[in-house]
Amino acid sequence: MANSGSGDSVVDRVVRVIAAFPEGVTVLQLSELAARTGLPLTTAHRLVRQLAGHGLLDVGTGGSVRLGLRLWEIVNRNSPTLELRQAAMPFMEDIQQVLNQNVNLAVLDGWEALFVERLSRRGSAANRAQVAGRMPVHLSSAGLVLMANQPMPVQAEYLERFTDPTGRLALEDLRILLGEAAHQGYAQLAGVVDPDTWGIAVPVLDRKKRIVAALGVVVPLREVRLQALVPALQTAARGIGRRLGESQSGAEFRSME
């Protein structure tokens, strides 16, 4: 039966193949794919062939392998973030129109903020096609706000495990940042990717007051309308929370243990 060792390992291999593409890389040669998954070339070839037969991979001439259009379609039609993004998009467009700032929406996944939607400022070169970026909690205003609104045991575990490889942020400072974010109802942090910007984020709560996302903007350091930005974000976040269904909105984005 499928719970045999061989069954398990096929699932593992499928996952290794699908997850083998480094961030932003859309094409791998079959030989690269085999090397990255640690599978023998013949095994990789057979598995790629099977997955391509189902549309989970696409194979071009010369053995170039991409994730399949059908896989892309399935995931985006039935996206785990669809309900949240649908609820959020009109409000994100409002923020973009009214404040003319880059707007983003993130959820907590592990100890990181995973950005699930992004709208660029008009005229901005930033490209919305690339979503699904990640930032560690302590390096993003969205991450801080998401963590600051977690239940205490989750925060305690996070702080216990926290290490900053750069050594620039002490544990005590992080504790203060989280405390402030919880107290003030928003977090702000100087840009990590672009040091001339600030990130500001507020929590999106569902009807049961559980945090489901962080709504944020990235603004130039010279931007002085913080007093106007935060209420606008908070208003939009309340609108999003109200639109989320009562039943499934609080479903946690966590894998089964």
Add this chain to the structure above:
Amino acid sequence: MANSGSGDSVVDRVVRVIAAFPEGVTVLQLSELAARTGLPLTTAHRLVRQLAGHGLLDVGTGGSVRLGLRLWEIVNRNSPTLELRQAAMPFMEDIQQVLNQNVNLAVLDGWEALFVERLSRRGSAANRAQVAGRMPVHLSSAGLVLMANQPMPVQAEYLERFTDPTGRLALEDLRILLGEAAHQGYAQLAGVVDPDTWGIAVPVLDRKKRIVAALGVVVPLREVRLQALVPALQTAARGIGRRLGESQSGAEFRSME
């Protein structure tokens, strides 16, 4: 080895589980999932557990199953359509800003246009969060333009297999529509989803003059600026084509046979 019957069937089952969610449905109960895949409940449960362990599925309290955030992340970070969408997005934003129309981008997949990106008109209620829709070739201007620019053998096979279940479009009319689209360099078609609109689409060609996508707008029937819309779309399409890399831009979105 993995090419045994049991290995094959594990891949099949993985695909059946991932593909089990009907369009727009983000959550299934485990029992529904089992029923939809035709797997015994215990088998479905074990497979879901394995896939959730890898982040390809997320399982909530009470046995609710979603596609996994990690799967969403992998597919969107390494999307097969990423290069195309990144090349197209600035030009789609231009169209949206200048013409203030709903803009879309589609690729041909089988005998259907698969919409891979969409920008809504400002103030429009249409929601961009939902992409990955499909339309039969003969019911969409994007589909007609995509098919009209395929090599002759592909068009011949398409026409040979064509049937319109509604009986409203005769084969000869379709042949004329395709011929016009090829000759004029664009296709236009009255809206199917919304009968008060027209769809207009032009081909996006890569540097080797192979069609890679269709760029289209959806406009109200009363819109009379067709003369202005088509050149604007064609200009944007040329810009997109120029931005596509010479090497892989023409990679076909087809599964290995």
